[in-house]
Amino acid sequence: MRATYLFTIAFLSIFSGLSAQNEKPKLVVGIVVDQMRQEYLLRFGDRFQEGGFKRLMDDGFVFKNMHYNYIPTKTAPGHASIYTGTTPAVHGITGNDWYQPDLEREVYCVEDEHYKTVGSDSDNGQMSPKRLQATTITDELMLFSQYKSKVLSMSLKDRGAVLPGGHRGEAYWYDNSIGDFITSTYYMDKLPDWVSQFNKRGLTKSYLSKTWNTLYDINTYTASSEDADSAEKTLNGLFTSFPYDLSKVKDDFGIIRNTPFGNDILADLFVSALDNNDFGKDNYTDFIAISFSATDYMGHDSGPYSIEVEDAYLRLDQNIAAMLKKLDEKVGKGNYTVFLSADHAVAPIPQYMKNNKFGTDYFNKRSEVKELTAVLNQKYGEAKWIEYAINNQLYLDHDLLRERKIDIDEMADFIADYLTDVDGVQFVYTASEIKLTPWSDQDMKGKFARGYNIKRSGDVMYEFYPGWINAGSSDATTHGSGYSYDTHVPMLWYGNGIKKGESVKRYNITDIAPTLSMLLNISLPSGATGELLYELFGD
CATH class of the missing domain: 3.30.1360.150 (Gyrase A; domain 2)
Structure with a gap:
């Protein structure tokens, strides 16, 4: 009886806290930074500007001890777990690829030959969320509003767009065969005018005519190892150190993913989406999911202690600042809620650790x-x-x-x-x-x-063993384990309904979607096993 009483009191306190908050946000923005470690917020933090990561941390709520609670820690299961509030045991996305015994072949997480590409002649749009076995928070938002909410998901990676968008949102991803953003006939038969017009701007070619040099004097990158550390991989077999003159790479639209310009063009698409759609303009909460993938490609090449990765995050900080400024302009301060996390973190390069007398191999x-x-x-x-x-x-x-x-x-x-x-x-x-x-x-x-x-x-x-990875990979390092270097990711909340604060209590990535359900007063995703991030609500 006493346990029931205490549960009731706790339950009522949460919902009294909810009722005391502002009205529901007009727009939720979910930001996933592919391969981001929690410690990047600390190691690079003194170099962030006021309007980007610092704005989210100083004016929002920081969960400093957020972890993935399953294996494998990879991109597809990470995105699925954030948005479904459960783990691969339930949502079914057990890797980027896995072996399907009943089909007797390896399958890709979002492949679907029943659909065609929209926006190019390649087969890079033959995708759908059909292998996702649970609903997402974006699905539940659509069901709650009876499809009056707008859900838009975008990423360089197809899986980074398809899975957060759920079963009823729109999803767009980058086609590295042509340098444009595409989608699938699962979603629509023709690209919207705003996406077509965005592609016509030719931003990919513009970015690939540039040189990637460090944002600041390279000698100030003291949070990283020396440039061109012997453990790092070269970019496209052409570059070993700064500067990276991308004009030397001909007809390779995919290489933009291995540079900060990949994040730039996705942030450009986000701004275009806000400029050309009426997000947050009616009584139904909308949702934009954006997944920055370039950080993952760069991290695989150079590792977490490289100047390349540090520079990528200093530049991403500028992207986030620009996105928040656009949200202020288009949706209004106090009218939107942002959360930021990662789909996994990353192991140090084993060779780098060996070179520094750590016992990895x-x-x-x-x-x-x-x-x-x-x-x-x-x-x-x-x-x-x-x-x-x-x-x-x-x-x-x-x-x-x-x-x-x-x-x-x-x-x-x-x-x-x-x-x-x-x-x-x-x-x-x-x-x-x-x-x-x-x-x-x-x-x-x-x-x-x-x-x-x-x-x-x-x-x-x-x-x-901790720190070991599989040999023979074309990458300098990778992720996938259950160790803290792969599981420990950032968790930032900002905006409507979010108080200032921080917590060092350990939480799981599966707690994000249930927390969103409570913030939005909508149903939990169908397979949700996570708990509330209670400190967002209680005192």
């Missing part, structure tokens, strides 16, 4: 799978027992095992025992363990469990 997955196959053949006979390997997961051939009358769990356990002894492997779990044995909120098994989807995940999953 590389794991040779191809070699280890080959050796494991030989061991399985020796024990069970010659056959292709491992049907597929992706995302640090192994998929066994269930039909073959049943045909040979070999117990699936027995082979999975054997593989797990083998991998436990492999150098570089820290954790190994079988699907049976994940499904049948207990796990806690913070342990690694819990992160695997929340990322495990019964229809889409493998039979054995493993995690490297």
Whole structure:
């Protein structure tokens, strides 16, 4: 009885707090910065201008200890989890790509051959959100308003646009074959005039005629390692250090994604969207989701301690300042709410850490799978027992095992025992363990469990030692683990209904969508498992 009473009091206090706030925002803007670490706000913070990140932090609410609570920490599951309020176990987006046993092939998270590209002749628009198994906060907004709200999602990456837009929003992404923004016939049969006119401005060619040099004197970038550190990768095989003269790159529209100009052109599209649409002009809350992808491409090339990444965030700070200024102009101060987070963070470059006497290294997955196959053949006979390997997961051939009358769990356990002894492997779990044995909120098994989807995940999953990544990648570094360097991301709230403050309490990324539901007084997304960011409401 006492527990029920306390819950009721807490529930009423939240909603009394809600009722005391301003009217619902006319517009919500969700900003996702691909691969952004929380610590960038601190390491680069003294160089941010007043109108960008500092405005969000000084006049809004900062959650300093926001984490992803599942594996793998990648772009598609990150965006899906932010907007659905749940994890891959429920929403089904278990990676950027995964193996689909029933189809016997690898699939891409938003691929859909049933639809065509709108805006170009390429196949880069054959996309839809059909593999997303739960509703998003943007879906719930549309359902609540009975499709009178406007939902617009944009990114350089298709998955960064499609997943936040949900099932009923509009989504636009960058086609690197032509340098324009496109969409899919899932959404419409013709680009809106404002997008067509934006493409006709030829901004991509204009940006690619420029030279990327540091925004300030390169000697002032003391928060980063030296330029052209030996651990970094070159850009397009042409450049090893500043300046990057992009005019030397001919007919490669994709390279803009590896420079801050990729963020610039997306911010330009955002401004154009506000100039050419009536967002926040009626009684129904609208929503714009924008995902900055260039930071991810640059981070993979150069790593989190590079001058390239520092410069990218100093420039992104200017983009955000310009976006907030445009929102003030078009929607009005106090009429909109902004949240900013990331779809994952990133590991330091292992070679950089090795060079600085840290104990990291590389794991040779191809070699280890080959050796494991030989061991399985020796024990069970010659056959292709491992049907597929992706995302640090192994998929066994269930039909073959049943045909040979070999117990699936027995082979999975054997593989797990083998991998436990492999150098570089820290954790190994079988699907049976994940499904049948207990796990806690913070342990690694819990992160695997929340990322495990019964229809889409493998039979054995493993995690490297901290700081290790798979060898042979074309990238200098990557992300995907359950360690803090991949899970710890920024969480900023600003605007209508948001008080000033900060919190060091640990929260999960899945708490964003339920909090938005309470701020907007609408239904929770269908699969939501996150909790409220209570400190936004209570004292």
